[in-house]
Amino acid sequence: MKFTVAELEREAVDFDESLVPGTIDFVDDMRQLDVVHTAGRADLLKEHRGPGEIVPDIRVRAALQTRMEVPCARCLEPVEQAIDTSFDLIFRPIGVDGEGADRSITTSETEIGYYEGDGLLLEDVLREQVLLALPAKTLCSEDCKGLCVECGRNRNTDPCDCAHAPADPRWSSLETIRSRVKP
């Protein structure tokens, strides 16, 4: 679904969409388990920047629900994540802010994005919002033992004989930091 400036010039667009898996392109290691349901409104905000200079910003406010499957950060087993979020975003025409305006959305400026050409694809907005809603690191359980660094087996379900194998260095450094910060 595309919101075009020409269409929004006439009137705001209310939408209520259920996007089946496959409509939005997610990276290979995650899977969409349910429809992405979204309902909200897109409208045009005319930013007056000076005499005769009006920037047509597209504002999208909506709620979003879906279920995703992402790999556990330690053992790589798929973990289901329910997403239920809402957003209120403003998209400017790409290039309007001068050099470097096409930078991706940074954490300090999450509310501003950019659109290219004559409008904005709802699918692109939803993809980004789903990714933002997912935790930075997903674990199947807090005490997931991860994969054995020696033989690669899943130590939660398939205990191996590599009893004296050193802990995964990636995690041991983290453990060290944790033990330092703990009171």
Ligand SMILES: [Zn+2]
């Ligand atoms: Zn795990």
Ligand SMILES: [Zn+2]
């Ligand atoms: Zn092992």
